[in-house]
Amino acid sequence: MVYPPAALASALQFSQSESDSNAENPLGASQLIASTKRVIRPNGRHDGEKLLIQFLERYLQITFQGCQPGYGRCDDLILFAGGRDSQGRASTLAVPGSILLLPHQQAKDICQQKIEASERAFSRNGHH
Numbered sequence: 001m002v003y004p005p006a007a008l009a010s011a012l013q014f015s016q017s018e019s020d021s022n023a024e025n026p027l028g029a030s031q032l033i034a035s036t037k038r039v040i041r042p043n044g045r046h047d048g049e050k051l052l053i054q055f056l057e058r059y060l061q062i063t064f065q066g067c068q069p070g071y072g073r074c075d076d077l078i079l080f081a082g083g084r085d086s087q088g089r090a091s092t093l094a095v096p097g098s099i100l101l102l103p104h105q106q107a108k109d110i111c112q113q114k115i116e117a118s119e120r121a122f123s124r125n126g127h128h
Contacts (some may be wrong), residue, residue: 046116059104060111080111082118084125 053064062080070076073095082091093114099107 047103060095060099061108062111063090064088067097068094080108080115082115083120083122085122091122093118 001107004107013037018127055060056078057064060078060080062078067077068077075098077094078097078099079094082093084090093111095114099110102110
């Protein structure tokens with residue numbers, strides 16, 4: 001089942017410290033992963049982290065590679081695999097975490113357009 005991003009965002013809110021008056025704020029992409037690390041499994045992955053990665057990959061139709069925090073200056077970034085060179089190495093592409101607030105099809109289209117542009121760039125340069 002695919003959950004709409006608004007439902008995920010509202011379900012994954014947290015209270016800030018007492019000094020911030022306990023205001024509710026949605027998590028950034030890197031904070032989502034950090035906050036979901038609850039139970040350590042033998043393979044080193046946390047259940048919450050695996051669930052979030054699986055959601056991102058299915059929802060955006062990407063191969064997740066990581067998150068890059070914006071440190072409050074800009075959006076956190078979701079990093080994912082793009083085009084591949086002749087040796088099979090993938091380029092890394094990024095979209096802002098706020099992409100999860102867009103309509104599902106629009107968010108998927110943005111990611112797919114980035115992947116296709118990356119693949120074209122590799123093909124043009126003789127890397128593919």
